[in-house]
Amino acid sequence: MKRSLLSLLIGSLAMAPGANAFVVSDIRIDGLQRVSAGTVFNALPMEVGDDIQSPEIAGATRALYQTGYFNDIRMSRDGNVLVVAVVERPxxxxxxxxxxxxxxxxxxxxxxxxxxxxxxxxxxxxxxxxxxxxxxxxxxxxxxxxxxxxxxxxxxxxxxxxxxxxxxEGKVATIQHMNIVGNNAFPKEELLELFELQTAEWYQFFTSADKYSREKLSGDLERLRSWYLDRGYINFNITSTQVSISPDKQSVYITTNIDEGDKYTISDVKLAGDLVIPEAEAEKLLLARKDQVFSRKLITTTEEILSRRLGNEGYTFASITGIPKPDHDNQTVELTFFVDPGRRAYVRRINFSGNTKTDDEVLRREMRQMEGASASTHKIEQSKVRLERLGYFKEVNVETPPVPGTNDQIDVNYTVEEQPSGSVTASVGFSQSDGLLLGGSVSQSNFLGSGNKVSVGLNKSDVSQLYNFSFMDPYYTIDGVSRGFDVYYRTYDYSDTDISSYAADTFGGNVRYGYPLSETESVSFSLGVDGTEISTGSGTPIVIKEYLDEEGTKFTNIKTSLAWSQSELNRGLLPTAGHSQSLSLSAAVPGSTTTFYKLVYKGQYFQPITRSLTARFATRLGYGDAYGSTSEIPFFENFYAGGFGSVRGYKDNSLGPKAPQNGNLNDLNSIGGNVLVEGTFEVLFPLPFVKDQRSLRTSVFFDYGNVFDTSCSTSDAAGVKDCTKPKLNELRYSGGLGLTWITPLGPLTFSLAKALNSKGEDETQTFQFSLGTPF
CATH class of the missing domain: 3.10.20.310 (membrane protein fhac)
Structure with a gap:
């Protein structure tokens, strides 16, 4: 329509007397509303003083149309004035x-x-x-x-x-059928399990696996290709893929046609190029071996291993290329890994970003890669892991860009994302074991960004009061020797808990040192003194009164401890990979009111099951006993079990030996024991619809444990129940669902658990939670 109108206008203009050539004395624009006159003048290919003819007028009309601002354009002549009449687009x-x-x-x-x-x-x-x-x-x-x-x-x-x-929008079409045609070496069902896309099933209502996506199908086909290439089928080919849709556009049918080809084995593996490292060492790093089934994954993994090994020597830009040479007659492949080390690279600068609260020095002292030294892939990665283990950051990423204008220098750039490492607040919380929690505290594992751990607080609950000051400098010396000290005063009234009825007031302090043995191991030593005064009531069990009659109600103990710890976890808070363990020995030394020792082992291990599931195994074992003139370990130093961090599904501190209050056999409370056995097996899984899982942990768990007493025979007369020496058939079990969430206000934990083998005196608790307290 616009084209025909334009042609008609140009034609009529050419036939009119005014269409003859003339010199433009002025240009007048009519019809402008929002478009500025300057926009029109800039688009016109003519100006005042030009001698124009009909072709120039047609070109000017086209130029104005091309601006896209106008629905209609008319040009006319008023004397020597060019009149441009426009109708703007709305x-x-x-x-x-x-x-x-x-x-x-x-x-x-x-x-x-x-x-x-x-x-x-x-x-x-x-x-x-x-x-x-x-x-x-x-x-x-x-x-x-x-x-x-x-x-x-x-x-x-x-x-x-x-x-x-x-x-x-309509409904998302679901996949009703998937098929693979041409497979002989592997069953169709096994191959379809590789696909992210799946056929519609009733249990997939909360996932999108049965929703067709072109991108997902492309990824699935690439996984299928990798599956065959990793199993020797180097000529594997996907010949075609058909995706059909039902007439109502609600169902999708996918058919993939493949050609497997023949299976190839490796005839020989060679190294070529400048190896830099000894050839014998390089050969040990080769995963592909003669007579193995050909695998592309082995090639790429070997390339990565060799590249990292050369990177440890400073050859950051090393290029390792595995070249297969197939022999189709014998169905074999000869592999040659070409090594081009490039120039040795040096680190110009190490830079940090994202640490808005944490001082650069706190990050820099964790570095194992030094500026000015040759670049080491191992040291750069090791430094990243050390930053992750601090527990200050949700995520740590590292990049090694080359320095512009050089071929032998790189920068190492660490980017961190900080997360809460404590709190500086007045706190209100609730715990099923301690009741209402009130207090004001400063608790920071990264105090003012210095990396020091500081805790100052006054906390009060239904059963306890705690005043404490704690300080720890993890880098008291430049070599990583740590030093810390604690001063505390606490009172406990155990009559309001599941622990036997008595009250304990304790005042004490200690100083502690830690020394690193390696990147993942350290030892620590502490020395301190505390005084404890016990008060009894009418409900205090006879067994406790008997102990106090023999040993007194006031205890001043000089305590020392020696501990060894190892951690190869991937991060300091809510880890998901690696393992850790610790062994500690604490004792009240001669000169104390009572002399005793306690030995405690803790360990945990993470094992990936699938891409989204991880198994966690953890255990805690403890043993305590008296020595010297003391007959038995003090009851207030006993181990307890049950509840969070122990055996969920049972009330906090409710397992193990129990004693009647004031001789009432129907009113029992736990008195603990000198032997502790605890463990858990968890399967960690991501919570659906939650994108950031780094501050959240959900798991299905199986817990087991109990406390025992090796000196039960001495207190049988006091009516103590469930008091046995360690026996497997006395362990308690539970299973359920757990969640831990690190919030800006504090950690939130809860569990939904079922006690699996509770016995007569056991106290069970299906739902347990804690808000605002450490877990």
Whole structure:
């Protein structure tokens, strides 16, 4: 329509007397509303003083049309004045989008704005049609093949229009059938298990595995290709893939045709190029061996291992290329790994970013790669792991870009994402074991970004009061020797817990040192003194009264401890990989009111099961006994079991030996024991619909444990129950679901557990939680 109108105008203009050539004395523009006159003058290929003819007028008309601002353009002559009459395109007064759920309105608006459709912009019908088609393509990419987009243009006063976009998203088509044709070496079911896409099943209502996606199918086909290439089928080929949709656009059917080819083995493995390291050492790093089945994964893994080994020598830019040479007649492959070490690289600078609270020095002292030294892949990665184990950061990433203008220097850039490492607040919380928690405290494992651990607090609950000050400098010396000290005063009234009825007031302090043995091991030593005074009541068990009659109610003990610890966990808070263990020996030394010792072992191990599931094994073992003139370990130093961190599903501190209060055999409370056995097996899994899992841990668990007493025979007369020496058949078991969430206000933990073999005197508790207290 516009083209024909334009041609008619040009033709009539050429036949009119005014269309003869003339010198432009002025240019007048009529009809402008929002477009500036300067925009028109800039687009016109003529100016005052030009001698113009009909062809120039036609070219000027086309130039103005190309700006996209006008619906109609007329040019005429008034004497020697060129008159340009325009009709502007309407502006967009409003955009109304309805019916969209899968794609947010804000995202649609941003896409429209990037394409030139926004309130106040000039409206162009062609752009609107292009947007409509693009939106339909986006919905098709989500598997919504029945989606339709309708665009309406409603005229408004003052040359404006209102755009209405009506979205009918339709339902996501589900995969009803998947098939692989041409497989002989492996069953179809085994191959389909590799696919992220799966056929629709009733239990997949909370996943999108049965929703077709072109991107997911491409990834699945690549996994299928890798499966065959890793098993010797070097000529494997996907000949075709058919994706068909049912007439109602609700069901998808996928068929993949493959050609497996023959299975190849490795005839020889060679090394070529400049090895840098001894050839014998390089050969030990080769995963591919003669007579093995050919595997592309072995090649890429060997390339990575050799590259990292050369990187440890400073050859950061080393290139390792595994080249297969097939012999199709014998169905074998000869592998040659070409080594090009490049130039040895040196570290120019180590940079940190993202640490808005933590001092650079805290990060820099964890570095094992030094500036100015030759680059070592191992030391760079080791430094990253040390930063992750600090527990200050959610995530640590490292990059090693080359320095511009050089071929032998790199920078090492660490990017960290900080997370809460404590709290500086007044606190209100609740724990099922301690009741209402009130207090004010400063508790920071990264105090003021210095890396020092500081805790100052006053905390009060239904059963205890605690005043404490604790300080620890992990780098008291430049070599990583740590020093810390604690001063504390606490009172406990155990009559309000599941522990036997008595009250204990304790005041003490200690100083401690730690010394690193290696990157993952350390030993620590502490020396301190504390005084404890015990108060009894009418409900105090006879066995405790008998001990106090013999030993007294006031105890001043000089305590020392020696501990060894090892940690290869991937991070300091809520780890998901690696292992850790510790062994500690603490004792009240001669000169104390009582002399005793306690030996405690703790360990945990993480083992990946699948890409999203991880198994965690943990145990805690303890043994205590008296020595010298003391007859038995003090009852207030006993081990307890049950509840969080122990055997969930049983009340806190409720397992093990129990004693009657005031001789009442129907009112029993735990008195603990000198032997502790605890363990757990957990399967960690990601919580659906939660993107950031780094501060969240969900698990299915199986707990076991109990406390025992090796000197039960001495207290049988006091009516102590469940008091046995360590026996496997006396362990308690539980299973359930657990969650731990690190929030800015403090940790939140809860568990839903079932006691599996509770016995007569056991106290069970299905739901347990804690808010605002350490776990």
């Amino acid at each position: 502006s967009i007064s409003a955009i109304d989008i309805k019916g969209n759920k899968a794609i947010k309105t804000e995202d649609l608006m941003k896409g429209l704005e990037r394409s030139g459709l926004a309130e106040g912009e000039i409206f162009q019908q062609a752009t609107l049609e292009g947007i409509r088609l693009e939106l339909e393509r986006q919905y098709v990419a989500q598997g919504r093949y029945g989606a339709s987009i309708t665009a309406n243009v409603e005229p408004q006063p003052r040359n404006r229009v209102k755009l209405g976009i009506d979205v009918k």
